[in-house]
Amino acid sequence: MNKEKRRSVLSAKAIGRLCIYRRILEEWEGSGKTRAFSHELAGAAGQTAVLVRRDLMGIGYAGSPNRGYDVGALQHAIGDLLDRHETQNVALVGVGNLGKALLDYFQGLRPNLRIPAAFDSDPEKVGGEVGDARTHHVDDLARVIEEFSIGVAVLTVPSEAAQETADRLIAAGVRSLLNFTRVRLRTPPGIYVENVDISMSLEKVAYFARRRDAGAA
Amino acid sequence: MNKEKRRSVLSAKAIGRLCIYRRILEEWEGSGKTRAFSHELAGAAGQTAVLVRRDLMGIGYAGSPNRGYDVGALQHAIGDLLDRHETQNVALVGVGNLGKALLDYFQGLRPNLRIPAAFDSDPEKVGGEVGDARTHHVDDLARVIEEFSIGVAVLTVPSEAAQETADRLIAAGVRSLLNFTRVRLRTPPGIYVENVDISMSLEKVAYFARRRDAGAA
DNA sequence: GATTGTGAATAAGTTCACAGCC
């Protein structure tokens, strides 16, 4: 129907799980494991075997009964879906403690995801480098975003600046945001926002530490 | 039925949203706003008005038609549910870049959540302090966890150490974990784990930057 | 005999639609 082959549209949750499967498969591939069963993947990913099979069905990859899946081929199939294109450039905005830690963390995690630029409003931080990323002043945001064809941004600015920064990023052409601020952003349709609300997560965990029944995340 | 009043058991998702509502209400309270409608809360929280009302129904708090909710009272009601008890102590394990940034980030975010202790396996880091937190060697984990009655832990160790560290934390009495590693932990029933899989989130965001249809998180 | 792929059933989460209230 559209150019994404005709595989059924995958939900955000399914995509998340596929990222996890891929990571596990890469690890197995590195350690020489060549075949895997759905229940093995499920165990490592913290999911059920049926759900793994459904997810793989979703990407159109078929295993063989009794022999399971081919680790290398499956890893490749997922990778194909997840980053079919060449390198994607990512920007990080807000080079505070958390921003710096994330810049460092992301370096080299995924060969296809580069972070060539960071932004901050503090002139003292401009010019600093972490790995590939050179820090620019936010006033140069639009120019640099365009220069590097950046379509993804990580938002680690203070809450007060979150919405305005997001607006500017989107105006500059960014298509999706990884939002580490506590603000729920208002964005036009077509823009994907993934919220990583760390303080909420901590509060949740604290709450469940007091409830005797478990629950997964 | 059990001592949690008889309010229906709230899902992890609902708890997460309640954390968000509370934050917004606190902000409004600070700025002098005293009443709020479900659609206002919904707007600020990035949810629908109906869902907000359902969630509040879930905690047994009633607003009044045409006048909405009382900001102060509602904030208090949610707070009551979310941290009814006295201060809860939290430990952070793995004082790397990310661990340090999180220690700093969490300091003072919630008066009822203190982080009195951090752990690392590197002797060089032992003795260091960030805010309330003093860094101990992981070998002292059980002792310190008990000393501070710590029930919640934030896991920011390298992947290789994740499962073993989690096991030790749980053995020491920790009831719930905020897991920042890429490993899906195996935990006994009754232990709550919230996974914050940062690299997965970035991969997801990168994926959706290339799909023209949106999707919320 | 163990495993995959999948229709059907179930469960979880959300929205619709509207009665009741101020």
Add this chain to the structure above:
DNA sequence: GGCTGTGAACTTATTCACAATC
């Protein structure tokens, strides 16, 4: 008239159950 509270409808996500396969 505009809001809350909520049964019912709906949608999404997951699991069950089993036929097909190796």
